[in-house]
Amino acid sequence: MCTAIIDGHFFGRTLDLEDSYAEKVVITGRDFPFKFIHEGEIRHHYAIIGTAHIANGVPLYYDAANEMGLCAAALRFPKYAEYHEKKLGEVNLASFELIPWMLCNFSSADEAKSAMRSVTITSDNFSDQLPSTPLHWIFADKYEAFIVESVNEGLKIYDSPEEILTNAPDFPSQRENLLKHSEILNKVSCLGEKNIDIAGDSSSQSRFIRAAYAKTNILPCYDEPASISRFFHLMDTVSQPHGFAQNDSGAPVRTVYTSCIDTEKLIYYFTTYNDRQIRAVRLDKFDSDGLTVFTMESGENITYIN
Numbered sequence: 001m002c003t004a005i006i007d008g009h010f011f012g013r014t015l016d017l018e019d020s021y022a023e024k025v026v027i028t029g030r031d032f033p034f035k036f037i038h039e040g041e042i043r044h045h046y047a048i049i050g051t052a053h054i055a056n057g058v059p060l061y062y063d064a065a066n067e068m069g070l071c072a073a074a075l076r077f078p079k080y081a082e083y084h085e086k087k088l089g090e091v092n093l094a095s096f097e098l099i100p101w102m103l104c105n106f107s108s109a110d111e112a113k114s115a116m117r118s119v120t121i122t123s124d125n126f127s128d129q130l131p132s133t134p135l136h137w138i139f140a141d142k143y144e145a146f147i148v149e150s151v152n153e154g155l156k157i158y159d160s161p162e163e164i165l166t167n168a169p170d171f172p173s174q175r176e177n178l179l180k181h182s183e184i185l186n187k188v189s190c191l192g193e194k195n196i197d198i199a200g201d202s203s204s205q206s207r208f209i210r211a212a213y214a215k216t217n218i219l220p221c222y223d224e225p226a227s228i229s230r231f232f233h234l235m236d237t238v239s240q241p242h243g244f245a246q247n248d249s250g251a252p253v254r255t256v257y258t259s260c261i262d263t264e265k266l267i268y269y270f271t272t273y274n275d276r277q278i279r280a281v282r283l284d285k286f287d288s289d290g291l292t293v294f295t296m297e298s299g300e301n302i303t304y305i306n
Contacts, residue, residue: 003207003238004063004073006163007215009142010231011071012260012269013063015051016240018251024295025268025281026052026059029288034100037124038092045104046070049268049283051259051296055130059291061099067283068107069142069263072099073165074135078248080168081134082152083123091115094124095132098148102139109141116157121150138165142263147171164211166204166238174208181209202245207238214238228269231260232278242273257296270296277301 004013015023028034028048035041050064050072063073074095086092093101098121106112116139125131136149138160145160149170158171166174214237221227235258242254260269266283275297286292 002073002075002167003211003235004075004138004165005211005215005234005238006071006138006140006145007231007234008227009069009263010227010260011063011065011073011140011263012231012235012258013073013075014235014239014255014258015062016245016253016255018247018249018253020256020298021053023051023053023062023257024293025270026050026054026061026294027281027283027286027292028059028100029286029290029292031289032291034104036097036101037094038086038122039097039101042101042104046107047283047286047288048100048103049266049281049286050099050261051257051268051270054291054293055126057291058126059100060096060126060130061103063259063261064099064103065261065263065266065268065283066103066107067266069266070103070106070108070112070139071141071261071263072102072137072139074099074137075165076134076167077136077149077170078134078168080170081136081150083121083132083150084154086122087120089118090120091118092120092122094122094126095135095150096126096130098137109139109144109146112139113146113157116146116148116155119155121155136165136171162208162212162215164208164215166208166211168204174205177205178209178212202240210237228260228262228278232258232269232271235260272296272298274298274300 046066052059052061065071145163147158149156221230239255243252268281
């Protein structure tokens with residue numbers, strides 16, 4: 001139950017889960033070796049910043065950007081994602097390898113989209129303890145965004161004019177549902193007036209519509225701090241209070257963290273469920289050979305003013 005949104009040169013997402021998995025903000029230096037199951041090793045590449053779970057010394061990125069401003073996020077795609085056997089003549093990548101491979105190699109969404117046409121997403125697991133997860137992906141720079149879905153028929157690539165991704169169903173179904181509600185996007189709700197039919201539950205389809213409505217109607221800001229605050233308020237429209245929704249097993253979920261990547265200044269901003277102070281990590285300071293790791297604060301910082 002996650003949502004990714006691109007708005008101008010800001011790229012961000014919510015991670016909605018039943019619990020935190022010790023995720024960190026991680027900078028991967030240019031000379032950190034990425035080893036791929038079928039595609040060998042990349043030893044020199046663009047630097048990457050984002051939120052990741054580190055397993056066996058490997059950053060498994062949930063969302064990230066490289067130093068050229070290309071961004072990516074992986075969102076759960078249950079009941080739709082289908083991974084495939086290795087194919088000769090293709091670039092064969094496991095689902096957890098797609099984000100690092102793309103961000104290591106490409107400097108723009110246009111380059112990444114062209115390369116994606118020769119990729120097969122394989123069913124390889126990271127380990128016995130970390131099996132593959134059903135995912136789909138959004139990639140973007142400040143000029144365009146596209147969606148990648150690996151389904152039974154093969155790999156699907158979609159342009160994303162709304163620059164939004166939620167979870168299942170598939171992206172064409174989300175767009176079709178949005179078009180049914182397109183008349184509400186340019187209506188501004190007034191306090192005290194009747195509902196203008198924006199779905200209010202936590203489903204993927206409802207969050208897609210709410211995100212599109214918010215992007216259409218939220219007012220612009222013209223200085224940097226206000227623009228960053230504006231983006232987090234935009235993400236608040238799709239965030240999940242603890243217990244507002246449940247996962248498939250019936251466990252309550254919450255928005256574990258919310259991110260905002262400035263693709264021009266290469267700064268990674270984030271908040272967590274229990275610490276809503278906006279924190280920032282810059283990509284211009286990193287260990288070129290390794291991983292630079294920053295803990296995400298988990299306790300609320302309350303400032304007393306009397």
